[in-house]
Amino acid sequence: MIEFNADYFDGRSAERRAVRVRASDTHLHVSGQTVQVAHRIDETSVDTPLARLHRVLTLPDGTELHTADNAAIDALFGHRLPIATGLARLESLWSRALIALAVLGVCIWMLMVYGVPLLARPLAALVPVTVEQSLGRQALASLDGSLCKPSTLEAHELEHLRTLLGRVLVGLDQPQAITLEARNCKGIGPNAFALPGGTVLVTDALAHLGMSDETLSAVFAHEVGHIQRQHAMRMAVQTSLGALLVGTVMGDAASITSLAYTLPTVLLNSGYSRTMETEADEFAYERLREVGLSPSALGDALEALMRAHEKGEDSARQPSERWSDYLSSHPAVEERIRRARGGD
Template sequence: MTEFDAVYYDGRTSARKPVRVRGYTLAIQIVGDGLRLEVPLGKVHVDPPIGGTRRALHLPDGAQLQTDDHRAVEALFPRRHALEGWVHRLERRWLYALAAIALVVAFAWWSVVDGLPLAAKIAAGFVPVAWDAKLGEQTLDFFEGRLCRPSALDAARQQALQRRFAKLTAGLADGYAYRLLPRNCRGVGANAFALPGGAVVMTDALVKLAQNDDQISAVLAHEIGHVRHRHGLRMALQATGLAALAAALFGDATSITSLATTLPVALLQNGYSRELEAEADDYAFQRLREVGLSPKAFAEIMLLLEKVHQKTSGGETKDYFSTHPATAKRIQRALAAP
């Protein structure tokens, strides 16, 4: 049996009455001057402890007990005490509560900024290269059915660009079937984007903007870098979230190909992260040097694209920097590359 002193309020008047409370297995007994009550434990509602204030026990019909004997209340209602213990301790240690909130916020931020990208990178490593081609084809179907038509460039111009692209992809034994797809795309502007599997879409507007073919080669080398590092797949996995990551890790080809509905939006609306862009830039600089071209051509075309971006930003047309975030640092790195 548990006993403790308390103050009784009948819930109808403001009168307070000192009482003795006896706790039994199924009920409590309240004894005072002219008062004797028995209340089943199941009908007693116990307020959680708040700092060092009195503990309130709510009885039927609005009556209430108040006591300073927290230990007795906790002994009488052990299950409720277990559930309320953390709240009580956090209230007494508000610094711990603030630290816990900060940790939750920090973890949520890390999950979005670093956690999902890292998980997507790991998961992409479990996806066979053969699946990239299927994902790329389905994504290409989306573009060609909604945004892009065959290129309006003359045949000789297209052939010259194809030779440039072939030079950049020659000897790349990575399992991808590289192909350049010149297209006249509505609402995309001067742009180029790589698809999983090796297809690189290049718009007529980009060709017209470039001052020379070395600048076009620089953009294409950058896009090849996205293919080799599987950035399109990683971005689609990241955008789709945990379900797609699990599918990649466990080899569910059907679920992976459903990413084709996510990738076009990710490519055109979200764009690549700075980390992925830097990775593709580094590959482009290296590859340009290997084929006898200067990385400075990359800086030149970036400057031209930046001018276009400044004129068109805020409109409906997507330009290169809508899908490939640019910074002065990227241009400086290209100029500094040997």
């Protein structure tokens, strides 16, 4: 026969009554100084085990028995709660905790590397074009306020660049209008960017690099690839999703620090951006072929940019400007040049 000590609460008052509970085959016999009751075991409900917590039995009339005697309760009710008992056992063993940690690590890694980019594509497509355009305007405004000044290009130079971009766009199904802007950004050097909302931003230095028309077209094709694939928006969505994932994992510690959110996402972003560069390159090869140009022009463009930036590094540039160096965040430039030429 199973016996245990418990506190009896009748649910009508907060009075605590110490009782002794004896279990027969069918009934729980509760006896104390002011309480003598018996209830059927099969009509009594029990909460699930958790660590050292006391157990609450709810008797058929709604009154409660609280007991710290987990062993007695497991012996009486354990067969009813096979899953919960198993879970409590998992939680009690360090070996299982370490397995959980390993599983968690692998799952989070898979979600971050495969799940988040997969989900970001349809989500980015859901963002209205107007939102994307306003993000692009904000990005341009912040550049205008810090790194960039109005372009010093002549009107005909600008017109020529726009004509080259227009040629790359021939016969392309564009979800958003693609336009070209030029700025004089000393700290950035020769470069081009795809802003969200369909703007290709070209620095004056790029226009002055003396690239052939075909090479410039390749640069534009690459940037158009970023725009067509919504890379800026996808990057934003991925960063938020990553933060959401880490936030969910951190759960109740949400208030502790926001730094813990951003750290892993920053580390992952460099990985995401490399994938996007490859995607834009592949788009460019295809596009260049379609408009009758050679994909190897992208290789020439990358090589020219790399040379120009290496020269820029040699000359006396402020260390604080180096962060913005576009190519330094893409260490596999040689690889990309090789692929552009091999894919001819």
